[in-house]
Amino acid sequence: MEDVNLNQQPGEAAVPAATPIPRATLHDEVVGRLRDMIVEGALEPGIRVPERDLCARFGVSRTPLREALKVLASEGLIALLPNRGAQVTALTTADIDEMFPVMGALEALAGELTCARITDEEIAEIRALHYQMVLHYTRRELPEYFHLNQKIHERILEIAGNSTLTRMYAGLAGRVRRARYVANMTQSRWSQAVEEHETILDALAQRDGPRLAHILKMHLQNKCATVKESLEAEANAVSANSNDQI
Amino acid sequence: MEDVNLNQQPGEAAVPAATPIPRATLHDEVVGRLRDMIVEGALEPGIRVPERDLCARFGVSRTPLREALKVLASEGLIALLPNRGAQVTALTTADIDEMFPVMGALEALAGELTCARITDEEIAEIRALHYQMVLHYTRRELPEYFHLNQKIHERILEIAGNSTLTRMYAGLAGRVRRARYVANMTQSRWSQAVEEHETILDALAQRDGPRLAHILKMHLQNKCATVKESLEAEANAVSANSNDQI
DNA sequence: CATGGTCATTTTGAATGCAAAACAAGTTCA
DNA sequence: TGAACTTGTTTTGCATTCAAAATGACCATG
Incomplete structure (x- = not known):
């Protein structure tokens, strides 16, 4: 070291x-x-x-x-x-089950706030990020995809213009990132995520706050399931003594 | 000292x-x-x-x-x-405007989770707290009212059974409490709050998660307005040099 | 009179020192 | 053999100490 x-x-x-x-x-x-x-x-x-x-x-x-x-x-x-x-601290699946709903609630709020404030230029910016991300998806470039994905979520939070919200979300996201670092997605999960992102972009473009809030909440629920699947798969693969922890 | x-x-x-x-x-x-x-x-x-x-x-x-x-x-x-x-740190009205929506989102989530888990006994318990609170309202005992009010919200969070959620909410509530400490309510705000609490109890008893979530979100918005009103009134009363801070 | 500068004092940031608690290894005793 | 005790070492929690930065008073200069 x-x-x-x-x-x-x-x-x-x-x-x-x-x-x-x-x-x-x-x-x-x-x-x-x-x-x-x-x-x-x-x-x-x-x-x-x-x-x-x-x-x-x-x-x-x-x-x-x-x-x-x-x-x-x-x-x-x-x-x-x-x-x-x-x-x-070890991150258990129980922790994940606690954290993602909270992140979902926070992102839902961010979605509503953002829809009320977002400018045309910012929509265009997110659209660009989105299609860049889609490109990485079609190329099956997971790390780059992750990076853009994260950037889109961060941007939505940022545009919401509520620094308290951003800070609280960042605190959770930081802890979860450790899990997502090791997480691998199945193909179906991945395509599902991309589809959801299409609807996110759509709701944003229409400035439909309640719809975006709902989509984001669901999106986070699916992310939660994805992370847990990957975590459990890993735990099984590695050994039986590993206790759902990373 | x-x-x-x-x-x-x-x-x-x-x-x-x-x-x-x-x-x-x-x-x-x-x-x-x-x-x-x-x-x-x-x-x-x-x-x-x-x-x-x-x-x-x-x-x-x-x-x-x-x-x-x-x-x-x-x-x-x-x-x-x-x-x-x-x-x-001084708590400005801008901070309040940031924090209450976040607390609203968190309590809304807590409401949904709680409706899915609450037992009959817990409903009875909250009902008891509620009517105790109403008693203090009719007696115009503000501190006691506040205490019971807070207890009800805490209990909902607790029953939700998500310790991450509880912790994040507590962090915000702690900071805001300083503001609510000095806050005085107008009569109309107070009666409005009590009415809202009636609907909270009702939604809980019916285990109507989405409705409770919505009510709580609105309830927090109104609390936000109340605190800000009181804060501004105070600021004006005290002097002109005070800068919206407490 | 205001402005800028020097120097002593205070206050903070970080390192070191010290006592108590935990740990680990050996030892005694059943 | 194994459980309990003893003792020396390590590690932690806190107090103290030291150096650098900031503060404030005083003085000089325009």
């Missing part, structure tokens, strides 16, 4: 503008990096990771690291067992 | 079971107490409160206090300005 010294300032100008600007404080930076590591699965759920190890990895002392752990715990990404350190 | 030493353990058994069990760790305890202080308005929004002061108040060192600040910041209750300390 490569060491990454956060308070590096040797090159200074050598840092390309592309790298996400190191946040003002160390603990903020650590929160971001740890969150990424967790989402990307670099840290196994349920396994104890001593603070010292993480400190060494990030090149910071325990103080900012511990602050970061507290924040991530309040977000639900990790669990803090008193006197026993932190561990990444 | 009275000092409250958190790591007290002189009496041990002397602590009555009524006091909320001191949490395992100091920082957890501090998070809880600070949150309460903020919600109850003991800390003015926008005013800088040095860490040392808070430490002295709680009788802890800066380490657990700072950890608590980070957590509350991630919840949105306070803002952390780098190198400039923390301050309670």
